[in-house]
Amino acid sequence: MTTGISYLYPASVTEAVALLADWDGRARIMAGGTDLMPALQQGRCAPACLVDVTRIPSLDLVEVRDGFVVAGAAVSFARLQSDPFLRARVPALVEAAASVAAAPLQSVATWAGNIAQAMPAADGALVAVALQAEARVVSAAGARWVAVDSLYCGPKTSTLDPTRQMISHLSFPLPGPGWGCAWQRTGRRPALILPTLNCASTVQLSADGSRILAATLALGAVAQLPFRVCAAEAALLGQEPAEVSFEQAALMAQTECRPRSSPLRASREYRQALIPVMVRDCLAQATRLARAVVWRSVSGRGRPVGKQDDP
């Protein structure tokens, strides 16, 4: 039952994790609550205390700091979608945020919560892995930054202890010149559906745009975790950003991924057929963005700005 639960609003991250320590395993962090509340209702978890982090000052901000884009734990998917900088420069994150469930849930569900839940095909987690994002994991013992993909130890299983630790921030390297990202997703309907397949990629082109200096490629619903196709990433290095390179990477992804059949979503065969299509489109789209954006420095902050940011 959900009666008799203490509901607390800490004023800082330090206070939040101190409360978790005080409650000694019987408290849980609460942000959007879109996964936690159903779990409570169905009796899958029964905390004695909920520690709501959404009123901690500045935790709802997306900021550029020291060469990184940093998002607080209370940043919702709606907040990600409305950020002008992300819309201009990190469309993969904006589109992934718009893919999660449906608008009412996006307005409260948080990016950090999506990652803490460790669902294997979570849109927010997949794009975080492709962006090589790190999470700031805080406990009463202190804070440390860890790679988001290291937070997964199995399907629906995070290395985080939700009764003692919280993600306070997520960060990923600030996009520079010649960098682009893209997002692709298919599902049985356009909204409120788990993906049949989802895919995020980034590319970094050389200054003259003739070579791929770095690439990331992550697929969801093909493994028990968000799956980075390292072989395809490695094969793209030094290649010309052209159809033939994308095709080669797409076929590698098809070989590397091991999707399963799900009677409610899609067969293994259909997913296998989708992989090269989506990977090719994703890489081509990321490359187009890498080439399209005009770069200039704004008011000494050295922050790259997309075309759409022009006043």
Add this chain to the structure above:
Amino acid sequence: MDLATGEVQALEIAAAHDVGRAINPRDAEGQLEGGILMGLGAVLMEEFLPGLSTGFGNYYIPTARSTPRMRIHLEEVPSHFGPLGAKGLGEAVTVSTAPALVNAISRAAGVRIRSLPATAERILAARGAASAAPAGPGEDE
């Protein structure tokens, strides 16, 4: 239709129905819109799988994002049988929407779709089977 993935999005549906006398035209239009969406759901996604379909979390019905633009025409021919010339309305809209959509999908796919719902997976499979099979006699639509 995305021919590479088989995904279908209905962009616009025009529907004209003989509704008898429309006592409340806006209500009648609402019935048409609801019937169109029901027909669209049946064609594109709704599928009862015994033991697996246990609620609206795993029995997929159209949401706002699946909803096409609708152009509605009420053809008012007062009926001799209904009160004030009215007719029943609702089911007929679902019935005509489904074959219209299936025909549109079959045209776009270049192959007749014979099992519903016409999921992206079924469309892609039908296209694959058609391109693999030798050309047979043409099928009427």
